[in-house]
Amino acid sequence: MKMPSCLIVQDEKITKYLLVYQPKSDKSGYLALAGYNLDNWELLKNDIIKAVEGSEIAKVTLTDWGTQFEVRSEWSGPNGRLIKVITIWQEDEGTEFVRFITLKPDRLQES
Template identity: 40%
Template structure:
């Protein structure tokens, strides 16, 4: 919330993740029992104008072909 995100504007966080994280190179890829997991560390441009370094964790579940966001944590 300190960066300008809230439950009411979660779509902004989704948009910011897609524009700031998906274009950069993946830092780490690991195969798990549930699928292929990857991590991306990059800055996120927030609605408050701050640059926040965060790590996102994505997984392509076994049997699917698209990544889903597992978590976002400060890096």
Template identity: 40%
Template sequence: MVLLPQNAIIAEEKLTKYLLVPLPKDDKSQFLAKAGYTLANWQQLEQDLRAQVLTQPAEQIDTNRYGTKYAIHAQLCGANGIELRIITIWMVANGTTKFVTLVPDKGANS
């Protein structure tokens, strides 16, 4: 287990054009809306990923030609106080850490 850097790259497009918009397949926007995350406050999600998720240990799950992939299991507490159990995926390549995606942690014990 390692800690990933707090200054990891979290692309605005990942949040504003993927996670926080309704999608016909693999929609995450409704899940994130439970904790108060919307397109209108996407910066809050970015800030909370850095403060609440990147402070948790990361587990290496794969290495491929693109780099080393890590997963972080965490609880994300939204501005409305609702906690979501999530898994985030991060890629580390050439000394740079990038946010890949976020999914609900369906295996977490409630």
């Protein structure tokens, strides 16, 4: 099963969560390794969508709120460094859009 093309990534997920240091489960440090920061947050948003659209879904989980999808992907950041991530998406009950939930480093694919 492949990811659809109706993907939504809310700006706030990037600018107030992924690229801002979090004391627990921080992602900003990993993304900074590839050159992502608040100055180029729109690039990260576009790169996530480009990497995931049409990709194979690794895992599907049914929840009380909808269906969650896990996708493994990789792409080169603005500084050329390759990052490998797992993104989590959700199609809420009663909608046809799939929204971005979070991402995390894909430690299984790292060499």
